[in-house]
Amino acid sequence: xxxxxxxxxxxxxxxxxxxxxxxxxxxxxxxxxxxxxxxxxxxxxxxxxxxxxxxxxxxxxxxxxxxxxxxxxxxxxxxxxxxxxxxxxxxxxxxxxxxxxxxxxxxxxxxxxxxxxxxxxxxxxxxxxxxxxxxxxxxxxxxxxxxxxxxxxxxxxxxxxxxxxxxxxxxxxxxxxxxxxxxxxxxxxxxxxxxxxxxxxxxxxxxxxxxxxxxxxxxxxxxxxxxxxxxxxxxxxxxxxxxxxxxxxxxxxxxxxxxxxxxxxxxxxxxxxxxxxxxxxxxxxxxxxxxxxxxxxxxxxxxxxxxxxxxxxx
Numbered sequence: 001x002x003x004x005x006x007x008x009x010x011x012x013x014x015x016x017x018x019x020x021x022x023x024x025x026x027x028x029x030x031x032x033x034x035x036x037x038x039x040x041x042x043x044x045x046x047x048x049x050x051x052x053x054x055x056x057x058x059x060x061x062x063x064x065x066x067x068x069x070x071x072x073x074x075x076x077x078x079x080x081x082x083x084x085x086x087x088x089x090x091x092x093x094x095x096x097x098x099x100x101x102x103x104x105x106x107x108x109x110x111x112x113x114x115x116x117x118x119x120x121x122x123x124x125x126x127x128x129x130x131x132x133x134x135x136x137x138x139x140x141x142x143x144x145x146x147x148x149x150x151x152x153x154x155x156x157x158x159x160x161x162x163x164x165x166x167x168x169x170x171x172x173x174x175x176x177x178x179x180x181x182x183x184x185x186x187x188x189x190x191x192x193x194x195x196x197x198x199x200x201x202x203x204x205x206x207x208x209x210x211x212x213x214x215x216x217x218x219x220x221x222x223x224x225x226x227x228x229x230x231x232x233x234x235x236x237x238x239x240x241x242x243x244x245x246x247x248x249x250x251x252x253x254x255x256x257x258x259x260x261x262x263x264x265x266x267x268x269x270x271x272x273x274x275x276x277x278x279x280x281x282x283x284x285x286x287x288x289x290x291x292x293x294x295x296x297x298x299x300x301x302x303x304x305x306x307x308x309x310x311x312x313x314x
Contacts, residue, residue, distance in 0.1 A: 007034050010054050017064035026067055075139045083139045090131045099123045103295065117295075180233035187226045190219065201278045208272050211264075218260045218269075225257025242311040251305045258301035262294045 011030045015023040034053055041049035057063060075083050103120040192198075194215065197206035210219070232250050236242065242250075264270045268290050 006050050006054055007031060010034070010057070010060055013060035014064045014067065017061065018068045022067065074136070075143055079139055079143055083135070087132065087135055090135065091128060095124065095128050095131060098127050104292070176233050176237035180230050180237070183226050183229045183233065187223060187230070190223065199275050199278070201274075207275045207278065209275050211269055211272050213269070214264065218264050221256050221260045225253050225255070225260075228253035229257065242308050244309075244312050247305075247308040247312050250308045254301045254305055258297050262297045265290050265293045265297065 011027050011034075014030060015027045018026060034050070034057075037053045038046060038049045041052065043049075099120055102123040103117075190210065193209045194212075197208050199207045199209055201207060229250070232246065232253060235246060239246070261270075268287075270290075
């Protein structure tokens with residue numbers, strides 16, 4: 001038989017991808033199978049029959065993988081659920097902690113908001129990519145391990161007990177009421193400190209805690225955002241669920257409240273200078289306090305927005 005026939009070329013493509021000690025037996029088996037199948041076809045057109053048989057046998061790379069017991073997928077269906085669960089766990093728990101630690105260290109070291117945000121974004125992308133890459137490599141190696149079957153047997157088998165609990169509907173509305181109450185208290189405290197001037201100096205003067213200049217500008221969007229959040233909390237209480245429209249309005253309200261607050265904290269114009277001078281005496285509030293406060297406001301607002309959109313999925 002010519003070594004340039006379709007059959008020989010096909011057999012060669014298969015056996016060159018399997019272990020050397022299997023090549024002779026597999027090659028002979030393939031030649032016999034192909035020849036027997038071709039003989040059973042139309043004898044008037046052996047070349048056409050040969051081509052049809054090889055087409056039905058499929059890609060030689062896939063056939064070689066079956067003979068060698070090697071998966072063609074990077075991560076097979078048996079390991080994929082465990083891979084996804086571990087990946088989600090790492091990205092949702094370990095990654096935020098690592099990023100937060102890096103941001104705090106940067107703040108304490110350089111005391112610069114822009115640098116801290118840049119470090120946080122860089123850590124989020126770099127560490128996240130490393131987690132995905134290395135976890136994928138580990139699972140791909142397990143998939144191709146000669147002891148893969150034993151590893152799969154030794155792992156804990158999935159049972160219905162591992163199903164997560166269904167999220168219960170907010171039937172009592174306690175969370176909605178608590179949120180509305182909290183935002184209302186914040187509004188009340190802002191207005192109260194401006195009217196009551198609760199801080200008394202050693203000379204008996206009464207002072208606002210917040211900078212009085214805020215009432216000429218930035219305090220109003222903060223109050224408007226809080227008022228909108230109260231209204232949306234009450235709508236949530238009535239509807240007992242979050243919709244995409246409601247979550248979008250909540251995101252806008254959070255932005256109206258949080259962004260001006262973060263800005264005035266960053267500018268260190270939140271507290272009344274006279275109040276700070278009387279309270280701190282000879283001690284000055286470090287700049288890092290304001291930077292951490294800005295990051296805290298933005299992180300909390302962002303997490304609230306993400307949480308509301310997640311709840312729209314039921």
